[in-house]
Amino acid sequence: MSTNFKHIPYGIADFKQVRNEHLYLVDKTIFFEKMEKAGHFLFLVRPRRFGKSLFLDMLETYYDINEKDNFQELFNGLYVADHPTPEQGEFQVLHLDFSLVGSDLDNLYENFNRYLSQRCLLFAKKYAAYYPDDFLEYMEKEKTGMGMLNLIHGVSHDLDLKLYLIVDEYDNFTNNVLNVKGQQAYHELTHGTGFYRDIFKLFKPMFDRIIMLGVSPITLDDLTSGYNIALNMSLDARFNQMLGFSEKDVREMIRYYKAVGAIGEDKTEDDIITDIKPWYDNYCFSRRSFAxxxxxxxxxxxxxxxxxxVDTGYRPDDLVDPNTMTDYGKLKRLIEIDNMEESRLQIIHEIAEKGFIYGTLVSHFPAERIMDYDNFVSLLYYYGMLTIGGVRGxxxxxxxxxxxxxxxxxxxMLDEYQTINALPVTDLRNAYDSAALDGDWRPLIEFICKAYHDTTAVRQLIEGERNLQGFMNAYLTLTNYYQVAPEMEFAHGYCDFFLLPNYLTYPMVAHSYILELKYLKTDATEAEAAKQWDGAVExxxxxxxxxxxxSMLHGTQLHAIVIQIKGYDLVKYDEIRNCQKTK
Structure with a gap:
C-alpha cells in the first residue's frame, strides 16, 4: 500500500492546513455563490460536529484580501476555482469564535472583552498596510474590545474598505449561561444594556457582509432588536446540503481510499456504507428538501x-465518537434548566419510546418560551437530536x-432510572455475555424485568406499555454486541426489538434475538393474558x-422470545421454537 495519499482531516478546522498538507476535502465551495446571492447578513444553525468551523475558515480564506494572490493555489480543483464570485478576495475579515471566550461564567464580561480585544488587535496587525501608520498605536490605546470595534469601523468607513464578519459558535457562551446559571442571568446578558446585546448593535452598520453560525436560534431571537438578521438559512432548502456529507460524498471518499490501497479488499464500499449509515446518516434540514x-x-x-x-485497518470498536458525550451533557442541562423539567421529560420519554414526535419547526424563539411544546421540540431538532422524517399536513x-x-x-433515561433505583450494571454485562456467546438468554431477560419491577415499585412514573418499551430500550443498549433496532418492520408488522449482531466488531457473537414484549394491566384476566400470549406467539x-x-443474521442462531409483563411483574417468558421457515 502506498503511503502517498490524502489523509483525513479529522478534528482539523484550518483550511490552509488542509490544502497545504494535501488532506482529503469534500468540496462545498459551490455554496459560496448561493450565499452571495441570498443576502449580505446570513445566519445558520446546525448541530455540533457538522463541519461548521472548517467551512467558515475556508470562507475566510476565500474572501480575505490578503489571500487574493493565493486563490488559485489554495482553491485549485474545487468548484469555486472555475466559478469565482465577484467579491472573491475583496474583504478584510474579522473571524470570531465565541467558544474560545472561556467557561468561567462568573467573569464572563472580562473574558469576552479580553478575547474580543485580542481578535481586534490581530485584525489591525494583519491589515495594517491598508490603514494609516498610527492606526495600530491608536488601537493599542483602546481599553475595550468594543472601543476597538468602533475605531475599526470609523477608520475603515473613511477609507471605504470592505469588512466581512464571520462568527462561529455565536451562541456558545450564552447557551452555557442559560444551561448553568438559568434564565435570569441569561436575560441580563442578552437584553437591555447587556454587553452581548450592545456588541450586536455594532455589527450590522459596521460590516458589509456577515455570516454567523451556531447550534441554537434562542440567542438570535433575544438579540433581534439589536441586530436585524436579513436571512436565517437554517430551514432554507438551498442550503440543506451545505454542511455534512451526502451518501455520494461518502462513497467517493471510500472509493478514493480503496483506489490508493488504504482500505483492504476484505471491506467493500457497500459493507462500509451498511456499517455507518444507521449510525451517522439520515439528517434533513428543510421541509422542502425531504422528498x-x-x-x-x-x-x-x-x-x-x-x-x-484507514490508519489501523479496522473500524472503530465503538461507533459512537467519544466526543459526542459532551453533547449528551448539554442535553441533560437543557432539559433541567431552572429545575422546570417535567414537561420536557415527557417529550424526551415520548421520543425515546416511539422514535418520533409530531411538531412544527420554529425558526426562532426567546429563552423564556423554551417550555412551549413546539419550541422545545424545535430546539431538539437544532441540536441534532431530531430530524425531518416525514410531512403530515x-x-x-x-x-x-x-x-x-x-x-x-x-x-x-437510564440515568433517570438509575437515580430512582441503582442497579449493578456489571451484572447486566455478564448476562449479555451469556446471551450473545452462549445463547443463554434467560439471565438477561430476568435481570431487565427485575430492574423494571424494582424501579416501577419505587416510582409509578414509568408504569405503562410505552414506558416499558422505553425502559427496555435503555437497558438493551448497554451492550456493544448488538445494534438494538426497536420497531423494525418484518413481514408487514413491527417487531418490538431486534438485537442485530454487531458482527464486524464482534464476530464471536453466535446468537441474535427478536423480542416481542406484551403488557397487561394489573386487572387483566387469565383469559385475556392467554389470548394476548397466543397472539404474540403467532x-x-x-x-x-x-x-x-x-439475511441480517450473519450466521448467528436466531432466538424468538416472547415476554409478558402484568403491571410491573414478569408473568411469562419463553422462546418460541420451530419458527424459522423461510417464506
Missing amino acids: TDPKMFNCDMVCYYMSTL ESLKLIIPNNNVRIQYYHY QIKTYAADRKLQ
Whole structure:
C-alpha cells in the first residue's frame, strides 16, 4: 500500500492546513455563490460536529484580501476555482469564535472583552498596510474590545474598505449561561444594556457582509432588536446540503481510499456504507428538501470512522465518537434548566419510546418560551437530536436520526432510572455475555424485568406499555454486541426489538434475538393474558420467517422470545421454537 495519499482531516478546522498538507476535502465551495446571492447578513444553525468551523475558515480564506494572490493555489480543483464570485478576495475579515471566550461564567464580561480585544488587535496587525501608520498605536490605546470595534469601523468607513464578519459558535457562551446559571442571568446578558446585546448593535452598520453560525436560534431571537438578521438559512432548502456529507460524498471518499490501497479488499464500499449509515446518516434540514435531497451524514462522525479504518485497518470498536458525550451533557442541562423539567421529560420519554414526535419547526424563539411544546421540540431538532422524517399536513414527523443519537436518549433515561433505583450494571454485562456467546438468554431477560419491577415499585412514573418499551430500550443498549433496532418492520408488522449482531466488531457473537414484549394491566384476566400470549406467539413466528430478517443474521442462531409483563411483574417468558421457515 502506498503511503502517498490524502489523509483525513479529522478534528482539523484550518483550511490552509488542509490544502497545504494535501488532506482529503469534500468540496462545498459551490455554496459560496448561493450565499452571495441570498443576502449580505446570513445566519445558520446546525448541530455540533457538522463541519461548521472548517467551512467558515475556508470562507475566510476565500474572501480575505490578503489571500487574493493565493486563490488559485489554495482553491485549485474545487468548484469555486472555475466559478469565482465577484467579491472573491475583496474583504478584510474579522473571524470570531465565541467558544474560545472561556467557561468561567462568573467573569464572563472580562473574558469576552479580553478575547474580543485580542481578535481586534490581530485584525489591525494583519491589515495594517491598508490603514494609516498610527492606526495600530491608536488601537493599542483602546481599553475595550468594543472601543476597538468602533475605531475599526470609523477608520475603515473613511477609507471605504470592505469588512466581512464571520462568527462561529455565536451562541456558545450564552447557551452555557442559560444551561448553568438559568434564565435570569441569561436575560441580563442578552437584553437591555447587556454587553452581548450592545456588541450586536455594532455589527450590522459596521460590516458589509456577515455570516454567523451556531447550534441554537434562542440567542438570535433575544438579540433581534439589536441586530436585524436579513436571512436565517437554517430551514432554507438551498442550503440543506451545505454542511455534512451526502451518501455520494461518502462513497467517493471510500472509493478514493480503496483506489490508493488504504482500505483492504476484505471491506467493500457497500459493507462500509451498511456499517455507518444507521449510525451517522439520515439528517434533513428543510421541509422542502425531504422528498428531493439525499439525507446527510454527520461529517465529523464519518471522518472519525474513516480515519480509524484507514490508519489501523479496522473500524472503530465503538461507533459512537467519544466526543459526542459532551453533547449528551448539554442535553441533560437543557432539559433541567431552572429545575422546570417535567414537561420536557415527557417529550424526551415520548421520543425515546416511539422514535418520533409530531411538531412544527420554529425558526426562532426567546429563552423564556423554551417550555412551549413546539419550541422545545424545535430546539431538539437544532441540536441534532431530531430530524425531518416525514410531512403530515402542516406538521412534520420529527424522528431520531440514527443510532448515535438514539443512544444519547437512552442514556438519559437510564440515568433517570438509575437515580430512582441503582442497579449493578456489571451484572447486566455478564448476562449479555451469556446471551450473545452462549445463547443463554434467560439471565438477561430476568435481570431487565427485575430492574423494571424494582424501579416501577419505587416510582409509578414509568408504569405503562410505552414506558416499558422505553425502559427496555435503555437497558438493551448497554451492550456493544448488538445494534438494538426497536420497531423494525418484518413481514408487514413491527417487531418490538431486534438485537442485530454487531458482527464486524464482534464476530464471536453466535446468537441474535427478536423480542416481542406484551403488557397487561394489573386487572387483566387469565383469559385475556392467554389470548394476548397466543397472539404474540403467532406474531413472532411471522417475523422470524421473514426473508429480510434471515439475511441480517450473519450466521448467528436466531432466538424468538416472547415476554409478558402484568403491571410491573414478569408473568411469562419463553422462546418460541420451530419458527424459522423461510417464506
